[in-house]
Amino acid sequence: MNYTEEELIAGCKRRSAKHEEVFYKKYYGYVMGISLSYSKERDLALEITNDAFLKFFASIKKVESFKTVKAWLRRITVNTAIDYYRKNKKYQSHLDLEIDIPNEVEVNALSSLGFEDILKLINQLPEDQKLVFNLYEVEGYSHKEISDRMGITEGSSRVYLTRAKVKLRQLVHIHLKEYEGR
Template sequence: MLFRRSRSFALSDILDGCRNQKHAAQKQLFEAYYSFGINICLRYADNREEAEEMFDDGFLRVLAKIEYYDPGQSFDAWFRTVIIRSAIDHYRRHKSSIAFTSIEDAYDIGYDEGLFDRLSAEEILAVVQLLPPSYRTAFSLHVVDGYTHPEIARMLGINEGTSRSNLAKARIKLQELLTQRAESSSLNLRNYV
């Protein structure tokens, strides 16, 4: 589990306080959802500072749009969606410095799916952050957050083929980085034996 809330956490009371712009309720919501939100943002950011900036922007958006939340739905899912969209907006603001490639440029190389199973979530996240921003975003949106390529294309203002290409290249690059990390760990272990 990525984060835990105390058993005494009364979400409906906190949300009512946020709707009434009570600072104590806003602080409680921030503290309760910080870990959850920052973990989402880390998948889209180059580093922790950028993730914190994304989360701050997203949390302000959550507070601004709290009246649109439907209490009949999962707050976690609504919160997650707002944070992801905020991260994507951050990405779009900085997109001019990011290079996209077309599907024609993608190449098909096999990769070891089992490699992901042998690493912890933290190790995989650290390697995902090493990906170029366009690859990291396509990977996070499709693999982690479950968006389709047409949805990703609309969100990022790119072609569907570009989304597919970036995902394919992200997987290849992840395989290379994870293999290097695994080989490096094996070498380090052999030096101590």
Template sequence: MHPPTDTAESELIDRCKQGSLKHQEMLYKHFYGFAMGIARRYCFNPDDVMEVVNDGFIKIFKTVHSYDTGKPFKAWLRTIIVNTAIDRRRKELKHQLNIELDNAAPVKAGTYIIETINARDIIKLMDNLPAIQRTIFNLYEVDGYSHDEIAGMLNIPASSSRVYLTRAKEKLRKLIVAAP
């Protein structure tokens, strides 16, 4: 199957709005890799990634009738997948010990650049971050959310978001320096 063109993609979305299961399957297959890439940034294990992708597509198919065709579909889909991953993360946070970080001192960060590291290396190194740090790093640095927005999504203070981001960056720096 050839990837749909913009016109074919638009028709695919219209058919999904009409409830066509065949076209939902086609849309799923077409955007599966894109959704997996997004979910992978927020989830630690492959089962969680698959759950986020599948839950995200269920939400997409239930709400596709509300999709504004004047806006890019990929951006709408991305938002749903990110929010699905955040919802899952929020549920996990309820079961973890959360320490109030309002009074914690931020970790001082050095200013240096490693020119030999690429995005794939950073993604591998991110697997070593605690879940909350990884989530906040992705939301802030990759997806461009503000600390206030992240705080609202995760039900934590904005100051905690800043501290977790600082700690994530510091841990990544240490991992980069230690990498062979």
């Protein structure tokens, strides 16, 4: 059934299962895309996605305008991903790549990377670095906001971001070497 955005939100506020199902299907790809940018594993991204929708439906009465729904949903999804990180960070470990690379990669060479290639490279980052990178570079959070949300110091946030950028440079360099070898 085709609902206007206003009808869809009004139905979700009434906790109509049909409206919630339509809303879920409409925004699933959007939320899953955000979740995948914060998780390496598709199963975990799906868990984040479903939890984000549950939180959204539980808090939808706070949404004052249907125009703010997408931003509200994005915020909930990012916060849910952060919650998963905090809950699971004690189980995470990672190895750092030890490789000598030039400090700068040719900008022209970077143009050969597609969106999917860039996502694959970001997904190779350790979880803590990936999360800080996304929060800082994609979402626009400050190091103070990141430290508050993740329960780490501002200095740790800066270190994770720096390490993420160094590692991405390494991964881009490796990717470009492989690309040239084809």
